[in-house]
Amino acid sequence: MTERASLSGKRILVVEDEAIVAMLIEDILTDHGAAVVGPAARIETALELADGEAIDAALLDVNLAGATTAPVAERLRARGIPFAFATGYGTSGLPAGFESSPLLQKPFQEQDLTAVLSRTLEA
Structure with missing residues (x-):
């Protein structure tokens, strides 16, 4: 299955506090047919979305304004x-x-993002 096909129709939670990076991720995912849940820039918002939304996978920035996304x-x-x-x-x-x-290593390119999420969905 191609990376484009593996993301098509999937609901991906994006947790990222840098607006430009969040918009880039959103653009890449929607170009690959995924629906973006969020993006969430705060832990509290991310937890609400994680609890209340149908999600197939998520991409979590490790650090949101000094707080870890471990929760x-x-x-x-x-x-x-x-x-x-x-x-x-x-x-x-x-x-x-x-x-x-x-792990998606920042800075990343489009193929890095899609490859990591495709592997995550397949696991």
């Missing part, structure tokens, strides 16, 4: 929703307990 990841894991983290710090930037989670 959102925990909520998604409890619901059985796959997710990937995005960070510029590599695996050392991942929250404790999530070191083996899929």
